């Protein structure tokens with residue numbers, strides 16, 4: 001029998017979408033295990049005992065945790081197609097730098113936009129746009145961050161595109177107005193099936209965030 005691959009995930013998680021894109025790029029079939037984060041199963045706690053978070057990739061019974069580590073694992077475990085990282089060490093370091101930048105900035109600033117109000121939200125919006133502009137500059141005129149094919153940085157960043165509508169709705173701003181080239185890049189990448197089938201519907205994500213804000217007493 002072939003590889004036994006299971007994903008312990010939460011549908012709206014941009015981290016989960018990263019791994020879904022990577023697995024699709026590699027053509028790896030997997031079982032999907034949606035997790036209820038308010039009522040974590042023994043399996044999730046057993047597979048990620050340190051953070052007890054999603055997502056976890058379980059490959060032949062062995063768990064891998066942390067989305068960017070999982071994407072690198074996928075790239076090494078299934079080498080026969082769609083390399084996600086350059087073989088050149090320096091280019092690899094640059095890719096890891098920008099994926100780390102996404103990890104450090106985009107999730108936290110995006111979360112700040114929907115969990116704060118007034119001046120806190122305004123400063124989060126500014127920092128968020130500043131971060132996207134840096135990424136837009138790094139992309140330049142390349143089709144993908146790593147060059148001619150979809151790679152590690154694209155996998156790290158693209159999932160957040162389906163959260164942009166939620167950020168814009170709650171923050172009352174327009175990302176495309178400030179970062180037209182980055183939005184054009186996101187839309188172009190969505191034409192790839194590995195991306196379109198891994199990202200969730202922006203309206204569904206936005207509805208989820210509004211529900212979370214109500215639960216947090218922010219609306």
Ligand SMILES: N[C@@H](CCC(=O)N[C@@H](CSO)C(=O)NCC(=O)O)C(=O)O
Pocket residue numbers: 010013014015037052053054055065066067068
């Ligand atoms: N750095 C990790 C983040 C995972 C995470 O935040 N998972 C969240 C849901 S998605 O926002 C999670 O599992 N939260 C549940 C909890 O914190 O109890 C990664 O890259 O995989």
